[in-house]
Amino acid sequence: MTDFSSCIGKVVVITGSGSGMGKAMAKTFADNGMKVVVADFNPEAGMKVVEDIKAVGNEASFIQVDVSKEEDVKKMVDFAVETYGKLDGIVNNAGIGYPETPIHETPMEYYDRVSGVDQRGVFLGIKYGAEAILKSKNGGFIINTSSNGGFQGTEGMAIYTMSKAAVINLTKTAALEYAKHNIRVNAICPGTTKTEIWGMAPQEYIDSFCRNVPMGRLAEPQEIANTALFLASDLAPYLTGTTITVDGGTNSGHIRNVTWKNPEIDK
Numbered sequence: 001m002t003d004f005s006s007c008i009g010k011v012v013v014i015t016g017s018g019s020g021m022g023k024a025m026a027k028t029f030a031d032n033g034m035k036v037v038v039a040d041f042n043p044e045a046g047m048k049v050v051e052d053i054k055a056v057g058n059e060a061s062f063i064q065v066d067v068s069k070e071e072d073v074k075k076m077v078d079f080a081v082e083t084y085g086k087l088d089g090i091v092n093n094a095g096i097g098y099p100e101t102p103i104h105e106t107p108m109e110y111y112d113r114v115s116g117v118d119q120r121g122v123f124l125g126i127k128y129g130a131e132a133i134l135k136s137k138n139g140g141f142i143i144n145t146s147s148n149g150g151f152q153g154t155e156g157m158a159i160y161t162m163s164k165a166a167v168i169n170l171t172k173t174a175a176l177e178y179a180k181h182n183i184r185v186n187a188i189c190p191g192t193t194k195t196e197i198w199g200m201a202p203q204e205y206i207d208s209f210c211r212n213v214p215m216g217r218l219a220e221p222q223e224i225a226n227t228a229l230f231l232a233s234d235l236a237p238y239l240t241g242t243t244i245t246v247d248g249g250t251n252s253g254h255i256r257n258v259t260w261k262n263p264e265i266d267k
């Protein structure tokens, strides 16, 4: 039996946990005995997640945060320690996209906002999160949500993909800096996942991403949350500095649909 009991009583902050995969992580972590600080820009969404977690007898608290703002991130981490007495882990998950735009037409406000959340926000989360975990003196974990887009360019998404690539390398440096203090730092790279990040995008546009997915479907938020739970638990004690793709094989290469000589094997 898979045993996640090492998670019981652990205190974790999850940014962007009012929605999508952060919400799935918050509920999954809480279901496994963690005390979860739900940190999100959107108070209604974040407080609803806390309500849902408490409704099934688990523990969570909400704090509003804009992860691109240093004072907010510091306040968020202080809140976790004041509320629960320590910090064991932080998931730097909040992220935003923007309308596809070629580089030469990109307004610099997009650059400041998107890299502010997707790159600076993760740096700030590690900066203040690591300090609080170090002070708690029991090791811990940091999980950063990058993206499949962190490995390769995507037309029209320069700021997003460069920020997500930065998160992968930042994860490695942070892993080196904190390994001797038993703080494991890892990144998750989801493929296209069914969350609210897609906003009002037409369904056929979202579905078009399936064409590049060897498994032929998009990810469910719960599939990302399950990976995060594994990384947070003592089932991954020697795993640090790594990047786990949860993308149905997308990052493995190119789909060619090669014809089989003996297709009946699949019947």
Ligand SMILES: NC(=O)c1ccc[n+]([C@@H]2O[C@H](COP(=O)([O-])OP(=O)(O)OC[C@H]3O[C@@H](n4cnc5c(N)ncnc54)[C@H](O)[C@@H]3O)[C@@H](O)[C@H]2O)c1
Pocket: 015, 016, 017, 018, 019, 020, 021, 022, 039, 040, 041, 042, 045, 065, 066, 067, 068, 093, 094, 095, 096, 097, 117, 145, 146, 147, 148, 189, 190, 191, 192, 193, 194, 195, 196, 197, 198
């Ligand atoms: N959904 C996908 O296809 C996909 C694929 C790869 C990576 N990702 C990444 O996964 C992470 C989570 O995305 P999601 O799909 O669950 O998105 P989502 O839009 O469903 O949830 C993101 C949450 O972050 C919050 N948020 C936005 N800006 C914030 C800020 N400045 N400070 C604090 N909170 C803020 C939002 O209010 C929202 O609740 C992001 O980093 C995203 O880039 C998503």
